Amino acid sequence: MNNLVIFKGHTDGILVLLDNNTDFENIITALVRKLEENKNFFKNSDIVMKIKGRVLDMIQKEILLEILSAKNITQVSFIDFDELSDPIDNLNIKIVEEIIENKPNTIKYSNTCYWTGILRSGQEIISEGSAIIIGDVNPGAVIRAYENIIVLGNLNGRAFAGMNTIFENPYIIAYGMNPEQIGLGEFLATAPRETKKFVGLNAPEIAYLNSGVIHVDKIDIKLMQSMIQ
Structure with a gap:
């Protein structure tokens, strides 16, 4: 479960890689654990976070946003489509x-x-x-x-x-x-x-x-x- 959610440093903030081959419930559990393990890093900091690795529906995005906002992480983007494809089909x-x-x-x-x-x-x-x-x-x-x-x-x-x-x-x-x-x-x-x-x-x-x-x-x-x- 350690590799279901991976944090990587990024020039614009933190890149979060989500495993695409597990249930969303496991992603939630792994994310909460990662945030708790790194709580001192996120405390009192203005973090920009980009999330990618799997396609999320709007409800799943809102669940993740609620979890992150509890840690005062409010600047979040989801990269969940092929950036090389026609953007209008995203x-x-x-x-x-x-x-x-x-x-x-x-x-x-x-x-x-x-x-x-x-x-x-x-x-x-x-x-x-x-x-x-x-x-x-x-x-x-x-x-x-x-x-x-x-x-x-x-x-x-x-x-x-x-x-x-x-x-x-x-x-x-x-x-x-x-x-x-x-x-x-x-x-x-x-x-x-x-x-x-x-x-x-x-x-x-x-x-x-x-x-x-x-x-x-x-x-x-x-x-x-x-x-x-």
């Missing part, structure tokens, strides 16, 4: 198709989505373009967009932008940024376990990628200009 797109079939409360838009009103727990929006929400996104609600997400209200649920990974520089903007989880392309982040909050500046904020790390900052004109150039 796992993220396939996940969207599977979710639609199994969730009657899911609404899919073929272009940019404009939603007015509160997005409530259990509701899910999927947009093949960008998603613009005029209202609050409650805990338990989900937004998935192939491009960008803008919430003209409080983002308290989950939001995943850039799900079509050929789309460059995805971002999420919210007037109140307190999501349960956010994702930009292949990168996911959860709020730190102690606070369960991100920056919380009481002002419009933007989540964006910089060198493979999700940052959340107050909206700045220069920052926006650099992203669209």
